[in-house]
C-alpha cells in the first residue's frame with residue numbers, strides 16, 4: 001500500500017486494485033453476494049460487466065430493500081466522502 005488513506009473514512013481496501021473502500025461500498029459487495037472478496041466499485045462493475053453508476057444504483061436498491069443492509073447503511077455517515085468532490089462517489093443516498 002503506497003497510497004495514503006485520506007482521513008478515517010475508508011475502512012477497507014479493494015482486494016483487486018488496492019483502492020480505498022468505504023463501509024457503504026462494502027455493504028454493496030455483500031448485497032451483490034461478494035462475501036469472500038471485497039472490491040471497490042470500479043472492480044465490482046468490471047466483474048458484473050456494468051457501468052459503475054448502474055451497478056451502484058442496482059446495489060443500492062437491494063440494500064434499501066433489506067433491513068439487514070439498510071440499517072448499517074443508514075448508520076454510516078457518507079457525507080465526508082472525499083470522492084464527492086471528484087464526482088466519483090457512488091456511496092451517497094439516492095435523491096429520490
Ligand SMILES: [Zn+2]
Pocket residue numbers: 014015016017018019039040041042043044
Ligand atoms: Zn478495485
Ligand SMILES: [Zn+2]
Pocket residue numbers: 022078081082083084088089090091092
Ligand atoms: Zn463515497
